[in-house]
Amino acid sequence: AQSVTQLGSHVSVSEGALVLLRCNYSSSVPPYLFWYVQYPNQGLQLLLKYTSAATLVKGINGFEAEFKKSETSFHLTKPSAHMSDAAEYFCAVRSSFNYGQNFVFGPGTRLSVLP
Amino acid sequence: DAGVTQSPTHLIKTRGQQVTLRCSPKSGHDTVSWYQQALGQGPQFIFQYYEEEERQRGNFPDRFSGHQFPNYSSELNVNALLLGDSALYLCASSLVAGSGEQYFGPGTRLTVT
Numbered sequence: 001a002q003s004v005t006q007l008g009s010h011v012s013v014s015e016g017a018l019v020l021l022r023c024n025y026s027s028s029v030p031p032y033l034f035w036y037v038q039y040p041n042q043g044l045q046l047l048l049k050y051t052s053a054a055t056l057v058k059g060i061n062g063f064e065a066e067f068k069k070s071e072t073s074f075h076l077t078k079p080s081a082h083m084s085d086a087a088e089y090f091c092a093v094r095s096s097f098n099y100g101q102n103f104v105f106g107p108g109t110r111l112s113v114l115p
Numbered sequence: 116d117a118g119v120t121q122s123p124t125h126l127i128k129t130r131g132q133q134v135t136l137r138c139s140p141k142s143g144h145d146t147v148s149w150y151q152q153a154l155g156q157g158p159q160f161i162f163q164y165y166e167e168e169e170r171q172r173g174n175f176p177d178r179f180s181g182h183q184f185p186n187y188s189s190e191l192n193v194n195a196l197l198l199g200d201s202a203l204y205l206c207a208s209s210l211v212a213g214s215g216e217q218y219f220g221p222g223t224r225l226t227v228t
Binding site: 004032034036041042043044045046049051090094102103104105106107108 | 119148150155156157158159160163171173205207215216217218219220221222
């Protein structure tokens with residue numbers, strides 16, 4: 001069975017500081033990994049995805065994530081936080097791209113950006 | 116190019132009633148998945164439809180049912196509503212032959228009183 005843990009339900013950073021949101025997964029097969037962002041009262045927007053190509057994945061809005069198989073991690077980073085980055089971030093895992101393979105989401109991390 | 120749309124935006128129902136939520140997938144997508152997101156939690160998978168059939172189901176009771184139409188749009192039906200069914204219901208669409216990511220709609224906020 002697949003599962004996702006996100007360490008830290010709430011992370012606060014100062015504007016301009018490094019953003020690090022942690023994600024660890026459990027999967028019996030090589031996983032496909034995703035990060036989504038959710039702004040208040042909105043649906044989820046895809047930030048980036050790992051599909052077994054390059055281990056360092058670049059996404060939108062300056063975010064990137066690195067897949068580390070030995071640590072079963074897929075942490076999300078951004079070198080310099082912006083006020084507009086304040087939102088809820090979800091890590092998700094999927095075992096394959098075959099239909100019927102659903103996403104398993106983590107509980108989410110709320111990012112606050114302080115001026 | 117229209118993204119995933121859902122209706123209604125908000126809904127208030129009473130315990131025991133029935134509700135139908137609607138979703139239109141992103142243009143060109145053929146697969147629709149439904150998720151329940153309780154307040155402060157991550158989305159939980161309800162079920163997925165492809166070719167008008169339910170392909171996989173999460174850990175939700177039979178009170179939750181769905182349908183996919185020939186134009187790929189989908190409905191989620193919930194019978195005998197409970198207070199615990201109050202949540203944001205998200206629809207996501209994807210392409211079965213695509214690269215795997217799902218595109219989400221804005222959701223329907225259901226409140227059961």
